[in-house]
Amino acid sequence: MKIFTSIWMVVVFAVVLTGIRIDNSDTVKTLRYKTWDHFQYVHPRQEVSNSVTVVNITEEDLKKYGQWPWPRHVMAMLHAKIGDAGALLVNYNILFAEPDRMSGTEYLKSMPMNNELREQLGSVLLDTDAIFSTVLKESNRAILMMSVKNEPSVELPSTTKIIEKGIVHPWLYEFGGIVSPTARVSAGATGMGVNVTSPEPDAVVRKMPVLIRINGKIYPSMILENVRLLNGSKRIKVIAKEHGIDEVLVSKKAGIPVNHNAEMYINYAEPVLYENISATDILTDNFDKEKIKDRIVVVGMDAAGLSVLKYTPHGLMTDQNITAQALDTLLTGKYLLRTPQSDTYEIVFMAFLLLLLILVVPRTSVLLAVPLLFFVEIGVAYGAFMAYANKGFLVDPSWIMLSVFLIWSHSVYNNFATQSRLRQQIKKQFEHYLDPRMVKKLQKDPGLLKLGGETRHMTFMFCDIRGFTPISEQYKDNPAELTKLINRFLTRMTNVIIGNGGTVDKFMGDCIMAFWNAPLKTADHQMLAVLTASQMQSELAMLNTQLTAEKLPNIKIGIGINSGEALVGNMGSDQRFDYSVIGDSVNLAARLESASKTLGHTLIVGEATKKVIDDKFTFEFVDSITVKGKTEPVNVYTVSR
Helix, strand or coil: CHHHHHHHHHHHHHHHHHHHHHHCCHHHHHHHHHHHHHHHHHCCECCCCCCEEEEEECHHHHHHHCCCCCCHHHHHHHHHHHHHCCCCEEEECCCCCCCCCCCHHHHHHHCCCCHHHHHHHHCCCCCHHHHHHHHHHHHCCEEEEEEEECCCCCCCCCCCEEEEECCCHHHCEEECEEECCCHHHHCCCCEEEECCCCCCCCCECCEEECEEEECCEEEEEHHHHHHHHHCCCCEEEEEEECCEEEEEECCCCCEECCCCCCEEECCCECHHHCEEEEHHHHHCCCCCHHHCCCCEEEEEECCCCCCCEEEECCEEEEHHHHHHHHHHHHHHCCCEECCCCHHHHHHHHHHHHHHHHHHHHHHCCHHHHHHHHHHHHHHHHHHHHHHHHHHCECCCCHHHHHHHHHHHHHHHHHHHHHHHHHHHHHHHHHCCCCCHHHHHHHHHCHHHCCCCCEEEEEEEEEEEEECHHHHHHHCCCCHHHHHHHHHHHHHHHHHHHHHCCCEEEEEECCEEEEEECCCCCCCCHHHHHHHHHHHHHHHHHHHHHHHHHCCCCCCEEEEEEEEEEEEEEEEECCCCEEEEEECHHHHHHHHHHHHHHHHCCCEEEEHHHHHHCCCCCCEEEEEEECCCCCCCCEEEEEECC
């Protein structure tokens, strides 16, 4: 009953763990993501396209060209030189959300003057925003960044046409408003996309949405705009199914692999593998144009206090470098994939594995359970890692491994506790009835003791005091002394039985019941039983000598021995049971002991015992007797001493 209770406890524990996994809380997600982070750290993406270059505006650049923000004509010059070097697309991870404060037109707006002077100065002062916008438009390769905010936007800029198939909106991340470049700068953009990363509990950038929604309107990411422009498409198609976003396409043959929330996982390579060029080197033509030609360029801030640093599986990384990693993931085709059905598959596999452990671990020794845990844990982790390294599949082993460990620990504890209880039970049951060496052997290997009962060929002995009633009458006024006398007798006889490998079944008043060949098998149990009877008589003679000296009554005994098959094992109820033996051959041994009174011999041996060891002792035929419960007479013998 206790074993079944323990198993049910483990089952309930496993169900709870599975339920927590289904709930998919932030804790579960963080554990999962940390595992994938480790995968990426130890095995980053090996392939780099050499088609993405990062241009950084560094502290040294600010010293040379002045504090940020730079005048827009400087940015126009930077863009022109990148374009002249042959860049395919230029991504600006910089938000041009305000007019250039150094622009001549902005200066004129802020200064009090008459219209004539304003017109004269307007003809000579530069409109840097117009210059920047014109350079962007003429290059036809600029992708500008938009950002999100919590507050609602008053005006939303126009963006790429989005075609929806299915119910798309509920699956996309929603934000309150959007921050876009100024209208004048936006006019020069070839494409505009939102630069936002997916919200994670630990703020580590692992994926980014390629589509978001604001006030019911869908906006593409900068990454998606790059794919669209590279494929010469003017629209984006989004397909949603019952499980979420299924596909994001810019053409029939081109798209971005996403999850159900339209998020793309970034497969990070070693950051040092990417070309990083300073803005000064570009502006002074001090760079290798081959590092720009036919490449996608990402421009961003790398100066202290101005750069946007975010956590990644490879540590802190600037925003432009994260964008470069995302773009290169697409260009290399080394996607990280996680299907909508992944959670279901993992939960089913986890439930199956936990059930298997529940069934196997309780039947396994503690020593074997340790390598079993190691094998399962390593197998799950290795399988998940190989799926990531070879196929780009993101399989979550973390919760499975944690659940396996917890279930294994609980099962092993229950198993250990059960075995410990069994050993204590064995010790309690046999320490007073078996040789201590035999008890230790049973404790070490409880399998030698079959619980519940088994049929076995054994030898049985019954030993009873003759004339016990007269002895009792002598102690009628002092029962304590009678008890002491009986205990002296039983102790001496028990020691002889145990010393010869016998098991003392029980004491029935002044009677001893013992047997051989259980719980441990003994090949010569017939001989040991008869030898024990002979030694018991000798031991009794020495005891009587002591009793005579103490002026105490002497003790006489009768012994009956028989061999045969019987059922031996734990017998009783679920709450209380004893290790005992039952069977017809047992009953015959008891009858032989009782017959010894009338036959006039201390020891009576049944024919079944005598046949096996006839050559080892000198047997004398006593009589053929009919005992209670038998219709046919049985031959009985004694042993000459």
